[in-house]
Amino acid sequence: MKYTKLGKNGPTVSTVGFGAWGISGRDWGAADDDAAVRALHEAIDKGVTFIDTADVYGYGHSEELIARVIREREKRDDLVIATKAGNNFYPLLDKHLPVTPVNHDYSREHLIFAVEQSLKRLGVETLDILQLHSPDTEILERDEPWEVLESLKRSGKIRYAGWSVQSFRETEQAPFLERHHDLLDVIQVRYNLLEREAEKKLFPLAMQYGTGIIVRIPILFGLLAGKFNRETRFPENDHRKINLSPEKLDLYLSQLEKMMPFFEKYDNYTMTQLSLRFCLSHPATHTVIPGMRTVEQVHENIGAAEMDYISYKDFPSLD
């Protein structure tokens, strides 16, 4: 495993971290807690020190599984846990929805309540990193969420302040990094071989301010592993039914097909490993957080940390 400092003010973390949405028991089809716990243990055994979660993942279950794994371990590993708040799932608890809808609440009252709940679930007195969970632009315009983030940091409830930038709004929302860079230790950004909007404005600003960058959705929900085709269909309780709909699959696969000569050239690595390596090859990024649901996925994905150097310019361009 390789380690890096997450921006000029952030903690030291493994360059491959563990995205813990997929293990949460909601939004990804059938779930298996025991497999999830095995995958988490294996990742930590192999040197992963960074886990990304959110209060809303599995309505708290992702945080609970992480807490269980920490309890089961003999020594206190140097883990850094990043969580998120602002997506208020509490009113949805008895609604039995197949996938979790977005329900933004970035009020002071809710954010403080949400942080207290995450502290309890994770069994800690301070959250390592708290990220605003991809608010809409009009919410980011308000002072309140930023003021709460700042006061949580000042009071010691959180160690580092973060913001998960909304998908497909990377350029539109970049000015908020300019406005709040003194407060923000880290940002989380959607970025992968097929989705590179963040390169235009957000990455240069983050480099200018020394902000840590966490890369999410690095294998496009599994698509960049090469395991889906145009006939792939997802069940009602899998968000990919919408986010990888037949139309989207068709578009993404057409782009991916053009990149096959690249994957064939580096055939000593898997498509997943090359996709993860791409995310780490940009000079602005620090750590990548693939979702992993099995020990086998952990083994393959952490291999990306140890790969030979491939320069950003050697990866295929998007045209």
Ligand SMILES: NC(=O)c1ccc[n+]([C@@H]2O[C@H](COP(=O)([O-])OP(=O)(O)OC[C@H]3O[C@@H](n4cnc5c(N)ncnc54)[C@H](OP(=O)(O)O)[C@@H]3O)[C@@H](O)[C@H]2O)c1
């Ligand atoms: N707004 C936000 O802040 C936000 C939004 C999305 C995600 N995130 C964070 O980012 C993390 C990563 O994103 P993500 O999990 O949505 O997407 P991702 O990392 O691009 O894809 C994860 C999925 O890919 C499949 N996969 C992983 N490794 C594989 C391998 N070696 N071979 C084949 N398939 C493999 C698994 O799905 P199957 O096993 O089911 O096939 C896994 O659940 C999340 O876990 C979460 O922590 C944050």
